[in-house]
Amino acid sequence: MxxxxxxxxxxxxxxxxxxxxxxxxxxxxxxxxxxxxxxxxxxxxxxxxxxxxxxxxxxxxxxxxxxxxxxxxxxxxxxxxxxxxxxxxxxxxxxxxxxxxxxxxxxxxxxxxxxxxxxxxxAPDTFMGASLQTCRKLIDDGWIGTPYGANATIIMGSAGDGMHPNFQNFLKLGGDPMMDMGPYYLTALINLLGPVRRVTGSANQLHAKIKVQNPKSSRYGDTIPVEAPTNVAAVLDFHSGAVASLQAAKESFGYKPRLEIFGTEGNMTVPDPNFFGPVPGLDTTVIIQFRSGQSKEIPLTHGFTEDSRGIGLADIAYAIRSGRANRASGRLAEHVLDISLAIFEASTEERHIHLQTHVERPAPLPLGLKFNQLDS
Structure with missing residues (x-):
């Protein structure tokens, strides 16, 4: 090709x-x-x-x-x-x-x-990685019964240390937790549960401005305005009937991700959607707690366990050559953006926001797929 x-x-x-x-x-x-x-x-x-x-x-x-x-x-x-x-x-x-x-x-x-x-x-294309493709297959194969709920949490440190070369961007819309890290979780949820039909939520920030306090930063001592919400909590209603909660914040310290899918026959702990595969110190396998009380750690079944950023670009290249649809599509990204903006609007307007966009779940990657077989 x-x-x-x-x-x-x-x-x-x-x-x-x-x-x-x-x-x-x-x-x-x-x-x-x-x-x-x-x-x-x-x-x-x-x-x-x-x-x-x-x-x-x-x-x-x-x-x-x-x-x-x-x-x-x-x-x-x-x-x-x-x-x-x-x-x-x-x-x-x-x-x-x-x-x-x-x-x-x-x-x-x-x-x-x-x-x-x-x-x-x-982007993101992490949903095409080993972790989320394994979870997708387990859900589609009925391991947890009918998914009815989810809980997503991503808590991160603030950009106040001023060490990132463009740290100011993380204090503006686009670098805020909802727009910056939220897409990993929203895309993962759409991949697993389908599109969202309405949202409500609250968005806030602790500070209107921050002072860079790390003496190693080139902006040490500068006061920088915070121009976007840094703490967001939302409820997402899916067309499938599932309901999810989402918390995204850049107000404290450390990195605390969590994604769980709740089903009628079992609850699934999903590895961090920010990555393609296992990450030392975080969940490295898919864990299902069954109705019976038993739990099972399930090894990842799909390829792309390493940092495969760019697989979405490779997928669009195959789509260009074959004429099929690409998985990490603009329509998927538009739906993620619509959700994010609707959460902000729901907070301001104090109501549910019904989404105008709709997208089908992207096609899964088959088992045993090799890095040069994205068209299989």
């Missing part, structure tokens, strides 16, 4: 693992031919590090007729703009989450892509 040629826009921290996997793991279907960034030295550094033949400006990359798909790794506020520019240039797109910051932006991207016959993909 002919390789799909990729141009990468945005060469910050997250680009390293994408480029590693695109050039070393999924290079049977992907060929990265150009890198671009607003800071040319970053594009040059990544191109040299991963033997990408060209580094250039964003304009030059979008004008390159050899590029089939743009991998958009820019800051959240730029996602929609870069996606629109890439589509206008006739290129498929795969973007980091969040898909957009406003529903209108997401709708414009999807409408333009559809009018041009181009595919849209969006």
């Amino acid at each position: 002919e390789k799909v040629k990729v141009g990468v826009v945005g060469c910050g921290m997250i680009s390293s693992i994408y480029l590693k996997n695109c050039t070393q793991v999924f290079n049977h279907i992907l060929k990265v031919i150009a890198c671009a960034d607003l800071m040319p030295e970053l594009a040059r550094k990544r191109a040299e590090e991963f033997s990408v033949p060209t580094y250039c400006t964003v304009e030059e990359l979008l004008a390159n007729q050899d590029i089939d798909v743009v991998l958009n790794l820019t800051a959240p506020a730029a996602h929609a703009e870069i996606n629109m520019r890439a589509l206008h240039a006739g290129k498929h797109i795969y973007t980091e989450k969040p898909f957009a910051l406003r529903r209108e932006e997401a709708q414009e991207v999807l409408a333009l892509a559809e009018s041009k016959g181009l595919l849209v993909g969006c």
